[in-house]
Structures are given as structure tokens and as C-alpha cells.
Amino acid sequence: MMPAYNAGRTLRMTYEELPKDTVSTVILVDDGSTDATLEVARQLGLQVFVHNRNYGYGANQKTCYTEALRAGADIVVMVHPDYQYDPRLVPQIIEPILQGQADVVLGSRLKSGSPIAQGMPWWKYVANRALTRLENWAFALDLSEYHTGYRAFRREVLEGVNFLLDSDGFIFDQEIIGQAVSAGFRISEIAVPTRYFPEASSASFAASTVYGVKILTMLFWFSLHRLGLRRSRRFDSLRARYTRLT
Ligand SMILES: Nc1nc2c(ncn2[C@@H]2O[C@H](COP(=O)(O)OP(=O)(O)O)[C@@H](O)[C@H]2O)c(=O)[nH]1
Numbered sequence: 541m542m543p544a545y546n547a548g549r550t551l552r553m554t555y556e557e558l559p560k561d562t563v564s565t566v567i568l569v570d571d572g573s574t575d576a577t578l579e580v581a582r583q584l585g586l587q588v589f590v591h592n593r594n595y596g597y598g599a600n601q602k603t604c605y606t607e608a609l610r611a612g613a614d615i616v617v618m619v620h621p622d623y624q625y626d627p628r629l630v631p632q633i634i635e636p637i638l639q640g641q642a643d644v645v646l647g648s649r650l651k652s653g654s655p656i657a658q659g660m661p662w663w664k665y666v667a668n669r670a671l672t673r674l675e676n677w678a679f680a681l682d683l684s685e686y687h688t689g690y691r692a693f694r695r696e697v698l699e700g701v702n703f704l705l706d707s708d709g710f711i712f713d714q715e716i717i718g719q720a721v722s723a724g725f726r727i728s729e730i731a732v733p734t735r736y737f738p739e740a741s742s743a744s745f746a747a748s749t750v751y752g753v754k755i756l757t758m759l760f761w762f763s764l765h766r767l768g769l770r771r772s773r774r775f776d777s778l779r780a781r782y783t784r785l786t
């Protein structure tokens with residue numbers, strides 16, 4: 541699934557490189573784009589869902605996952621349609637799930653190679669590293685980054701966390717990881733290359749700073765929840781709330 545917002549110039553390239561023998565359904569959710577995203581998506585014959593206005597990146601993913609579950613997906617892969625991540629790596633990103641070794645797999649740009657040499661602005665690299673360190677500490681994990689737009693989920697994860705309670709903005713990406721950790725799902729990562737070019741990112745320095753502060757706030761509430769000091773409904777697992785009897 542591809543959460544799209546003004547991805548008209550990169551959507552075709554991204555779609556064309558998706559390995560069609562691995563992917564059974566491609567869903568695109570258009571979050572009120574003002575460019576040719578919808579036309580291109582229709583030409584490509586994708587399953588398209590359209591928001592009546594721009595609700596934000598998290599809101600977009602909520603529709604993506606809801607519709608992917610409704611379509612019966614066993615494994616859901618999100619890739620940004622801005623061609624920043626290599627769509628040819630879908631078989632690799634789902635492999636740990638197929639092997640039964642992970643429930644969530646993140647495509648990490650910081651696991652190997654040099655993201656800065658590949659075009660990541662240095663301040664994004666430094667911030668990414670620092671926030672990753674804090675998130676590793678709060679989540680008791682050892683990942684190389686959490687800020688990627690390339691992710692694979694087992695169906696049970698999307699059914700077992702209350703992602704509709706998450707933010708409609710960019711912080712959604714971190715909240716859903718916190719929820720997966722809370723629910724006891726296993727998270728792993730694979731290395732993916734970094735690609736930076738003008739259409740690959742719209743996050744300005746100011747917006748990235750706000751994002752960083754929101755992550756710190758989220759980690760604070762997550763930690764209080766984890767320690768049993770203050771409950772956040774968002775981090776309550778839906779797993780095992782009920783089972784099917786007949
Ligand atoms: N900025 C923005 N992006 C959205 C929205 N909904 C979906 N997206 C998609 O989210 C992706 C991430 O945005 P981008 O600017 O590339 O962020 P970055 O790569 O993380 O710096 C893009 O592929 C957009 O198409 C939205 O409401 N706002």
C-alpha cells in the first residue's frame with residue numbers, strides 16, 4: 541500500500557518497480573492531492589481510495605491499513621510513493637515475517653552504507669541517530685532507525701493494535717511502533733538504500749524539529765504506560781481481548 545500525497549511525478553516509477561509476482565494487491569490512498577496522483581493511479585489500475593480533503597500522513601495510513609485488512613491481506617507492506625525507497629526489496633522486507641521470525645519489519649536506511657553520501661541531509665542524519673537511540677532505550681530494542689517509510693506488518697499486528705487512536709500526522713509512524721512493542725510483537729529490520737532527490741522529502745528543518753519534539757513526548761507517555769504509572773489507551777493491546785468461539 542502507498543499513502544500518497546502529491547506523488548504524481550514519482551508514483552509510476554515506484555509502481556513499475558514493485559515485483560508483481562510477490563505483491564497480490566496494490567492499494568493507493570490519495571490524501572487530497574492537488575497534482576496528477578489520482579490520474580496516474582487510475583492509469584496504473586491500482587485500487588484507489590480517495591480522501592475528500594488532506595487529513596495528513598497518519599490519517600492516510602489509517603485508511604491504507606483498514607482497506608488492506610478488508611482486502612484480506614496476510615502481510616501488508618507500506619512503501620512511500622515518492623520513490624525514496626526501493627520497491628524491488630518487497631520480497632526481502634517480508635522474508636522475516638514469512639520465516640516466522642518477526643511481526644513487523646522496518647526498511648532501515650541507516651543499517652549499512654553511508655546515508656549522507658547517498659544524499660540524506662546531515663542534520664536529518666544526526667537527528668535520526670539521536671532519536672533512534674532514545675527510541676531503542678524506551679522500547680528496549682536495538683534497531684538502526686525508526687523513521688523509515690518502508691515497513692511490513694503481519695496482519696495480526698494491524699488487528700492487535702488500535703492504530704485508529706494514533707495521530708493523523710507524521711508521528712503516527714512512531715506511535716504504531718510503540719503500540720506493536722506494547723502488544724509484544726517482534727520487530728526487526730533489513731537494510732535498504734537511501735535515495736534523496738527534490739521530490740523525495742518535503743520535511744523542512746522546522747517541521748522536522750516539531751516532529752522530534754513530538755517523538756520525545758510520545759516516548760515519555762509510552763514509558764509512563766510501560767512502567768504502569770499512567771495508562772495511555774493508545775498503548776493498550778487489543779490482542780486476546782476476545783477469541784472466536786464457533
Ligand atoms: N506531507 C504529506 N505527505 C503525505 C500525506 N499523506 C501521505 N503522504 C505521503 O507520505 C510520504 C512522506 O512524505 P515526505 O515528504 O516524503 O517525508 P520524508 O521522506 O519522511 O521526509 C510521501 O510519500 C507522501 O506521498 C500528507 O498529508 N502530507
Ligand SMILES: [Mg+2]
Pocket residue numbers: 620622624689739740741742
Ligand atoms: Mg520521502
